[in-house]
Amino acid sequence: MAKSMEYNTRTMYSTSDKDGLSFVDKHMKYMSLYPSLNCQQYVSNLKLMTKVRESK
Numbered sequence: 001m002a003k004s005m006e007y008n009t010r011t012m013y014s015t016s017d018k019d020g021l022s023f024v025d026k027h028m029k030y031m032s033l034y035p036s037l038n039c040q041q042y043v044s045n046l047k048l049m050t051k052v053r054e055s056k
Helices: 023-033 037-048
Strands: none
Touching: 023 037
16 A cells, blocks of 8 residues: 555654654554554545545
């Protein structure tokens, strides 16, 4: 996802890292905080939320 132009995965601002938090780091950290999380469903939802759509 992070390498694809089909998804908006820009680096986000982070107070803990002056260079920002990468898309992958942010979501890997979130998934590690919740071990019972269904990771396959989580990634599927991320794809839906970050999909770049053409504006009309």
